[in-house]
Amino acid sequence: MQVALRDAKSIVPSSHSPIVPTAAMTTLSQQQWIYRQQPLAQITTEHYELVERQLDTGLGADEVLLAARYFSVDPYMRIGQSGKPTYDAEPHPLNTVQQGGVVGQVLASNAAGYAEGDWVYSYSGWQTHAKVHASGLKLLDPAQAPVTTALGVLGMPGRTAWFGLTESGRPHAGExxxxxxxxxxxxxxxxxxxxxxxxxxxxxxxxxAKCDWLRDTLGADWAIDYKVHDSADSLGAAIRAATGGVDVYFDNVGGMVTDAVIPLINRRARIVICGQISQYSGGLDTPELGPRLLHHMLYQRATIQGMLARDYVHRMDEMVRIVAPWVRAGQIVFEETVVDGFAQLPAALNSLFTGEHRGKLLVKA
Ligand SMILES: NC(=O)c1ccc[n+]([C@@H]2O[C@H](COP(=O)([O-])OP(=O)(O)OC[C@H]3O[C@@H](n4cnc5c(N)ncnc54)[C@H](OP(=O)(O)O)[C@@H]3O)[C@@H](O)[C@H]2O)c1
Structure with missing residues (x-):
């Protein structure tokens, strides 16, 4: 897999279009990644099938035809493949297009407010082209921010970070x-x-390298490489030596890292459970039993809260109003790792679990 590290600010939206329908064209060739088989551990191409079909380009009322340019790959996709109920009562259905966020361009429009060439966000999944009702689209303005930010800092990950921290973590200066x-x-x-x-x-x-980046580019006061520690005790000792204690723990990974942090919480600490990625590749169906840590919650009168980005969809504009000016002023680093090629989607999804990327992982069509 070719992985290229790029600064989002250098990504110039291009108007490349592999297939542009003409008045005479009634179908176009569409590729789709179909989710075929539930993975028990890591995701491989055998869990997906790449299919090609002819898409009728005729549009219904309020529909647009879009060409996908950038696909989001996200850890929640692996949660949706769990055999047991998770966010949703049912797992992602087999034999359907993998769901996911997409930034694309309008090829043809039958919807007011959308014209050929417009950039849009849609949840149209892993397919090169899609016909989407206008109610499922968000118009993007490339003059305001790179279009890819709709999948990152000004999209679902940004919303998760902002509301998870401000509503559940509630940090104070000096904490x-x-x-x-x-x-x-x-x-x-x-x-x-x-x-x-x-x-x-x-x-x-x-x-x-990631820890250097956290300190030198993102401004972290401390950074610790969990991979050099072979036990929660060893990692915990390093965290204690740096910080003395923890007021807010924003947890994206769970497992040994969390086992190391929780015994270090201060009085009235807030623990935000955003993700548990160390457990997704099989561990959700057969969880490993970790040390019992809840007594620390008692001693410190701490709060532990799960947070879910979808609960804040109605406050998306509020996050964008606050964060977009920081993005435009260059006050937020929003690095993106862009993998080239639609064919790379399953491999890119799996790479979330091997950690080769920095910032937001995207696949370019
Ligand atoms: N609650 C919500 O609504 C919500 C929304 C979005 C995301 N999330 C969660 O937030 C977390 C981060 O998501 P993201 O989109 O920002 O992904 P991401 O952090 O860009 O990518 C995943 C990273 O997790 C780390 N990782 C993978 N396996 C690990 C393991 N076994 N132990 C420790 N670290 C591991 C890797 O970094 P290293 O190289 O550092 O190991 C990898 O780069 C995920 O748990 C995700 O499910 C939750």
């Missing part, structure tokens, strides 16, 4: 905030938002 998964899409934003609240921030990530 210690610890963020796990700190070099990822959500964690890298939580870290920076916490700094803007005046907190002292420790980022935990895998590898020295």
């Amino acid at each position: 210690v905030v610890v963020v796990s998964g700190a070099a990822g899409a959500v964690g890298s934003l939580v870290l920076q938002f916490a700094k803007r609240h005046g907190a002292r921030v420790l980022g935990i990530a895998g590898g020295r």
